Structures are given as C-alpha cells and as structure tokens.
Amino acid sequence: MVSGDKTKLLSQMRRGAIEYCVLALLRKEERYGFDLVRELAGSSGLVSTEGTIYPLLARLRTEGLVETTWQESRQGPPRRYYRITPAGEFALAEFVQEWERFRDGVDQILRMGGSS
C-alpha cells in the first residue's frame, strides 16, 4: 500500500469516527467548546489540528445532534458550552452498535489472518 493512500484511509476513518467521539464526550456532561477540542486533540491523537474540529461541531449543531448554551465565565466573555441532544444520543447509540459489530468483525478476520 502506498503511503499516500494510507494517510487518506486513516483520515477517512478518523473523519467517520470523530463526530461520534465528540458525541460520546458530551454524553455525560456539557462541555466548554475549548476544553472539548483540547481533549480531542490532546490525548487521543485522533485530531492533529484543533481548528478542524470546529467545522464538525458546527455541522453537528445544524444537524441538531448537539446544541450550545452560553454560560457566564468568571473571567472574560461568556462561554459557549456544547450539550448532546436526544437526537445526538440516538445517533451515538446506533453508531456504537455498528461500531462494535464492525470492530469485532475486523478483529476476527485480522486474528484469523494472523493465526494462519
């Protein structure tokens, strides 16, 4: 496999998965956009540049999977917090099911290939 194709595949996989990662991060509590982005970009390695998450958030918002609220901050201007909507939770649950089936299937094949 050529390295360029590999990069493309990975970025496509990331792109597909990342919006559900955002939803998953919001499942427990609402989050300040900045912290959300920091977390996604920092620990997981899923995102290389923080800025690219904002277009995704904007789309989730127009799709009604997340919503935002303004909250006063102790310093500076009010902050925009992201919160998952019922539609978002539903979409996430669906994805989790699909993802597990997909992951198990791939794992199984990969193991078979490795054991032969």
Next chain:
Amino acid sequence: MTTRNVNGQIEDYLARLRSALEDVWPPRRDQIIADIEEHITAALEELADPTDAAVAQILAKIGDPSEIAAAAMSLEPPAEMPPATRHRLGAHEIIGVALLFGGVVMPVLGWLIGVILLWTSQVWTRRDKFIGTCLVPGGLLPAAWFLFRPATTNTANACVQALVSGAAQSSSTTPCATGVPVTNISTPSVVGALVLAFVFLVVPLLTAIYLLAVPAVRARRTRAGRNARTPGRRRMRLALTVAPIVLLVLAAVSIGTNSWPHTNIRDAVMNETPQYLQLYPVQTTASSSVPDHPPGSVDDGDTATFWATTNPIGQDVTLRFAGTDSLAAISVISGDQETPASFARFAHPQRVELLFSSGPPILLTLPDSAAYMDFTFAARSSTYLELKILSVYPGEAPCAITELAAYTLTD
C-alpha cells in the same frame, strides 16, 4: 512582548481564515469563525505572558486556515446546502410579468392575475414581489391612457356626451350649452411629457426588466458563492429597494392631496391645452322660416325647439356676433329631435356651405344622423357664421335644424 504584534498576528490569522472559508455555507462559516475566535480568547487566557511565540504556537495548534477550510468543505454534504431555489424563468413568470404590464389589454383583471402569478412564483424573493406589486399597478395602462387620451377627447367629452344624450332623449335643455369647452387637444409640454414618460413608461419598463433579469443574476451570484454581500453592493441594494418605495409614497401623497408634483404635471399638460369656447350670437336670422320654428331656436340651447324652413335649398341661417371673432369650429344638431320617427319625418340638411365675413367658405356634408356633430377648421375672422343649405335628406315635413353653435379656439 508587544500587544500590537500579538493582536496583529491574531487578526491576520482570522482574516486568512475568513477568506479560506469563503465558499462555506454562510451560517456555518459564521459559527466556525466565532468558535475559533472564542478558542483563541480562551487559549490566551491560559497564558501568563502572551508573547508572539506563544501566540504563534496557539495558532499553529489550531491549524492552518486552509486545513480548517478543507475540513469544513468535506463536511458539506449537498443536502446541507441552502434549499435550492429556482432561478429559471418559466411560463408562469413570463405570463405574470406580461400581465402586470398588460393593463392595456385586460384592464384591471389582467393586472390582478399578474399579481397572483407574481406572488405564487418561487423565482422571486419577497422584496422582488413587493417591487413588482407596488411599482406597476396597471402596468402601461396609464401610459396608454395618456397616449390615446387626446384622440378620444377630440371627438367626445362630457359636454358632447351630454348634448348627444340630451338630443336622444329630447330633453328640453342641454346642461352644457354655456361656454363649456367642446374639445381638448392635449399638447403636453416637454417637461410634462418627460415626467409622464418616466413615471408611466420607464419605471414600469425597468421593473419588468428587473423582474425578468434578477433570477439569473441571483443564480450566477449563488454559483459564484462569494462577494454576495460586500458593503458597496449592500448599499446599492438598499437604495434600489428604498427608491421605488419613496417614489410610490410621493406619487400617492401627491395624487391624494392633489398637490405637487401631481398638479404640476397636470398643469404643465393642461395649461397648454387649447380649448374650444362657444361664441354666443347677439342676433340669429334666417332667409325664411315656418311659423313656430324661428331661427332663434338654433341658438337657444334647447333641443326641443328647432328652426324649420320649406323649400330649403339655398336657404340660410346666420349667427351674428357682437364683434369680429376667430371662428374655428361649429356644432350642429340636425333635424327634429323629438323621436326617431319625427327625425325621419322632417327633412334635414345634407350638404351645407359655411360663409364668413372674411376667408374662404367651407363646404360640408353632414351625415344623416340625429347625433351631435362637430367640425373644426382653420380659423376665420368673421362677424357672423352663415350656414347655407345646398341639399337635404328629404322628409315630408320642412327642413329642420335643432341647434347650431360656433366656437373659437383659445390659446
């Protein structure tokens, strides 16, 4: 550290971001930019000392504007674009615009249908529809009215109508036998004509062109997806929206209050309109007449009375004026007016000769009609009007003339 440099760096970054995101659907683009601005602010708050280098690092972590734009574009599914609006003109739109201007062909109804078609079309925005509705009520109808008005008023105005109906009903008096203009010949002044042409021709025409052209222009702009709202263009659009409304309000107010500029236009037109005024004879004589039907019956404004003469060929009736007047028109009501049967029973003049104290005589052939008839001619200075009967439409009773009047042309 220099705050100005830090701010400059951030502003520069945001400017590049804005231009990179130009092609993204505007509502989403605005969200993204607002979020990233907030992100930068929050990141700056974390810094104890916002040095150039520290800020550069923050911006680097956010990523290059082109990467963000690429991410945004890849997330734009076609279905997420603003609802596709139609931009192509169909039969619906073309008929609509045609009817808005077809006030000439189908007076009020055509315009109404045009308005309905205008408002049910998906091609135009609400503002287009308002412009179309307000600006061209009746379309070219007023223009046509002004164009053709002189021709119609030449032959029939209120006074003529009254005389005719009076004649037909054989009423005893005619209400407008006293100094009412018979004919208006409109010769609008240049200014008046220009103003009228603008209001009634150019404005509706421009509106039609606007309505027909704007969908295509908008389609092109949507395809280009950029520069749609530069401040200059927005100002121009505002002016284009406000100007017609102002014009409309002005027109409504001026017509409603009967004041400027409506009356100015009207005065400009009317002041130069020559009018025919009736000349009243001081004495009316005839070469002969039958008892009870004296020559004075032709100038009494009463269609129930008439002058009559036996052996009419070569006979005449003459209106004598106080001084020398400029005669430019006559009107005649021929025969007896009581009933159609009596009109047929009395002979009435066919060919007549008009004679004046100076200027050549005029030969006229009167139609075989009980209607009011008027004839205009090159003015002749005269102290009298003599009408000599050369031939008649025969009848068993003597030849009759109900009314004869002379007119001068004012300037």
